[in-house]
Amino acid sequence: MALLPIAEAQARLLALAGRTPVDRVPLTQAIGRWAAEPVVARRTQPESDLSAMDGYAIRFADLPGPWRVIGESAAGKAFVGAAATGEAVRIFTGAPLPADTDTVLVQEEALRDGEALHLTGEGPAHRGRNTRKRGLDFAEGDVLIAAGERLTPARIALAAVAGHAELWVHRRVRVAIAATGDELVPPGAPIGPSQLPESNRILLAAQLADLPVDLVDLGILPDDLDALTAAFAAVEADLLITSGGASVGDHDLVRPALEAAGATIDFWRIALRPGKPMMAGRRGDMVVLGLPGNPVSVFVTAILFAKPMIAHLAGAAAPFPVPHLVLLGEDLPANGARTDYIRAVLVDGRAHPAAIQDSSMLRTLARSTCLIVREPHAAAADAFELVEILDIA
DSSP states (O other), X not given: OXXXXXXXHHHHHHTTOOOOOEEEEEHHHHTTSBBSSOEEOSSOBSSSOEESSSEEEEOGGGTTOOEEEEEEEBTTBOOOSBOOTTEEEEEOTTXXXXXXXXXXXXXXXXEEETTEEEEOXXXXXXXXXXXXXXXXXXXXXXXXXXXXXXXXXXXHHHHHHTTOSEEEEEOOEEEEEEEEOTTEEOTTSOOOTTOEEOOHHHHHHHHTTTXXXXXXXXXXXXXXXXXXXXXXXXXXXXXXXXESOOSSSTTOOHHHHHHHTTOEEEEEOBSEESOTTOEEEEETTEEEEEEOSSHHHHHHHIIIIIHHHHHHHTTXXXXXXXXXXXXESXXXXXXXXXXXXXXXXXXXXXXXXXXXXXXXXXXXXXXXXXXXXXXXXXOOBOTTOEEEEEEOO
């Protein structure tokens, strides 16, 4: 069976499901989710011309003065009335400019004696100096956040200033996670002969922590076809993620169990290292992802497939990670037929690959800060060549 290229596998994965239904939620619950519809400004910001400095609101045409101070304008307490020729209004940062003024003389260049005000410095260089014009940030009706954009803290604040208390987002994604293998025991439990502490569920939970997910932990499932089939058939979720049992050995029962539970496998075996035996399909409306058992393979396939699938379900317009270019820290040999994701450390802008790349080595992964992306059949690369990386820390 030919191995599926990563880009094709990613496209086929997203084609398995659409978005979750939409909800309207308060801004505090929208953080980290994706906008389900464009966020349009309900007001203009600022609503009037404002002062950008502490000083005096004047007419630029009245320079170089002197002026008579006729009042004060502060944020939340605007000056009522208009300034005539030769008049100035004491003003503070963020306060509305009084009618018929257009410029702010900063207080460091002004000398005031009672109501009399004199210029002591060079003064403002042009009309409108030290002011913020009406609509400088945005105008009513502007599209501020596109559908499919992530609602970052800055975008949440933007929506609030634009007049929104709630936003339309896609429902949180319900994700079920299971580990499979007779050799696995819970973390911290006594270890018997040939046993291993299970780490993939906690690894996945940590990787998905910044996504809008509700996790269902199915625990550690045995290498038993009937038990696996029953567990998979009972799952109610948007996405089921398994780890282990995805290859072709006598004890690799995840695929037959998924099929016995009513799932249809769309693809299996990807031109990827680490993570070749990953599979994907559907059972009813639920997407299923069968990840390999080695923890580094789980980590990489989660970055490339599990997290993007969740982001897609949650409404992301661009769910896949985007690599960027850095200098290579040392030579790399030519690559084989699979895309390789090499654990590396980024130091002073140069990516240094770990000496050993075995997919079971969590210590190496824990020390890594990026993955060097090596395309299939890439030629040998010398130190100081540009390479693509994905940041992981």
